[in-house]
Amino acid sequence: MKRIVQLRVNGVAREVAVEPHHILLDVLRQEFDLIGPREGCGIGMCGACTVLVDGVPLSSCLMLAALAAGKELVTIEGLSTGSELHPIQQAYLDHNAFQCSYCTPGFILGTKALLDENPSPTPGEVREYLSGNLCRCGSYVKILDAVLDAAQRLHSASEAGGVSGSLGPGANT
Incomplete structure (x- = not known):
């Protein structure tokens, strides 16, 4: 029923x-x-x-x-607003952290949760946090690079008063 x-x-x-x-x-x-x-x-x-x-x-x-x-x-x-990608999405794109992209949404959302919880993770912490996500294409090195870059971008944007680790502007309205 x-x-x-x-x-x-x-x-x-x-x-x-x-x-x-x-x-x-x-x-x-x-x-x-x-x-x-x-x-x-x-x-x-x-x-x-x-x-x-x-x-x-x-x-x-x-x-x-x-x-x-x-x-x-x-x-x-x-995660994104309008035509503008969230900094995490942009970092994945800039680092070519995907091949077939089947796993990419899950990795990006896992990255979002990680960076909300820990804005400056170590490479080991990233690997541990995202260990439940599998990439069949083997893009793990590029994914790690993208996550660390996204952390830096979010930190820089936060200092400049821009996007924080939250959803994009107006997403929660």
Whole structure:
């Protein structure tokens, strides 16, 4: 039996009817046309389906959609504002930290959560934090470089009064 669930997705209040067994990944993709979260393994082991739930990176393939009610959900689509990339996205682009890009949204959202928690991580801390994300193309060195560069960009922007580790301007309004 379907039930109506209130979600806040990328700063926008949304309502959706879900069955008790519907997973968040499917609802985001099929009901809201958000294709950033991707099913890679279906068992929460690869990170391709990562979304931020109240700022915490979680595998949307493991979370029942009904359990996301009342939570703040952020997908890769909600990270940038307009045509301007978030500094983390720009760092990934500048470092070519992707090949096929299947895993990239999960890595970027994991990076966002890491840098919100620890604005100046060491390379070892980056590796540990993102260890639940798999890149089948093997772009790990470039990903590490992008994360460290993104940390510096966010620090510089914060000092200049620009974008902080939060979502882009106006994203939470």
